[in-house]
Amino acid sequence: GESVGLHLPTLSVQEGDNSIINCAYSNSASDYFIWYKQESGKGPQFIIDIRSNMDKRQGQRVTVLLNKTVKHLSLQIAATQPGDSAVYFCAEMGSGGSQGNLIFGKGTKLSVKP
Amino acid sequence: NAGVTQTPKFQVLKTGQSMTLQCAQDMNHEYMSWYRQDPGMGLRLIHYSVGAGITDQGEVPNGYNVSRSTTEDFPLRLLSAAPSQTSVYFCASSYRTIPGTPNTGELFFGEGSRLTVL
Numbered sequence: 323g324e325s326v327g328l329h330l331p332t333l334s335v336q337e338g339d340n341s342i343i344n345c346a347y348s349n350s351a352s353d354y355f356i357w358y359k360q361e362s363g364k365g366p367q368f369i370i371d372i373r374s375n376m377d378k379r380q381g382q383r384v385t386v387l388l389n390k391t392v393k394h395l396s397l398q399i400a401a402t403q404p405g406d407s408a409v410y411f412c413a414e415m416g417s418g419g420s421q422g423n424l425i426f427g428k429g430t431k432l433s434v435k436p
Numbered sequence: 437n438a439g440v441t442q443t444p445k446f447q448v449l450k451t452g453q454s455m456t457l458q459c460a461q462d463m464n465h466e467y468m469s470w471y472r473q474d475p476g477m478g479l480r481l482i483h484y485s486v487g488a489g490i491t492d493q494g495e496v497p498n499g500y501n502v503s504r505s506t507t508e509d510f511p512l513r514l515l516s517a518a519p520s521q522t523s524v525y526f527c528a529s530s531y532r533t534i535p536g537t538p539n540t541g542e543l544f545f546g547e548g549s550r551l552t553v554l
Contacts, residue, residue, distance in 0.1 A: 356542070365440075365526050365545030366479070411478060424543070426471075428478040 334433045341399040343430045345412035348393060352414040357386060357397045360409045360429070369397070369410075399432075407434045438462050442527050442546035449517045449553045457512040457549050459527030465544070466532035468510040472496065472523040473548075479526065485510055486532055517553045525549045 335341045347355070353374035358366040372379045372386045372395075379386050385398040395412050409429040416423055443458045461468065469484035471494075481494030485504040499521060501513040510529075514521060528543040 368542040426479040
C-alpha cells in the first residue's frame with residue numbers, strides 16, 4: 323500500500339543551527355504535501371504546504387523542498403530556536419482528493435539544545 | 437477565538453462502557469474529522485464529515501460512531517469501549533475542498549482528548 327514515512331525518528335540540533343527534517347512518500351499520484359508541527363500536549367498546527375508543480379516554497383524561517391524524482395520531501399528550519407522543539411509530521415494528499423484522503427507520516431521529534 | 441474545542445481532555449473508562457467525545461468549532465468550517473494518535477503510528481483518520489448530515493468512514497472506523505446534525509458539532513461515540521481504544525483523540529476542521537480547485541490540507545486541530553480504557 324501507499325505510505326508516508328520519515329528517515330529519522332529523532333533529531334537533535336543546537337540552537338541557532340539549521341534543521342532539516344526529511345520525509346519519503348511512495349504514492350506517485352500524490353500532488354499536495356503538508357508539514358505540521360505538534361508541540362507537547364497540543365494538537366498539530368499547519369506550517370507550510372507545497373503542490374507538486376513546485377520544487378520549493380518558503381515561509382517565515384521554514385522552507386519545504388519537494389523532489390518528485392525520488393519522492394522526497396524535506397522541511398528546513400533556519401536558525402532553530404527552542405520554541406521549534408516539537409514533533410513534525412509530513413502528510414500527503416492524492417490528486418482530486420479531499421482532507422479525508424490526507425495521509426500522515428509517523429513524525430520526527432526535533433529537540434533543540436540551548 | 438475558540439477555534440476547535442474538544443471535551444473532555446482526559447477520560448478513564450472501563451471495558452464495555454460507552455461515552456461521547458465532544459467537538460465543536462466556531463469557524464463555520466464544512467469539513468470536520470476525528471483522528472486517533474498512538475505512539476509510533478502517527479495520526480489515523482477515524483471518521484470525517486464534509487457537511488451537516490454527511491459522514492464517512494476513514495482508515496480506522498470500527499468501534500466508533502459519528503453524527504453531524506449541525507455545522508458546528510461533530511461528536512465521536514464509543515458504544516462499548518475496549519482497551520485497544522486507549523489513545524489520544526484529535527478533532528480537526530477545515531474549509532471543504534471543492535472539486536476542481538486546489539486542495540488545502542490546512543486542518544485546524546483541537547487540543548486533544550486522552551482516553552484510557554481499563
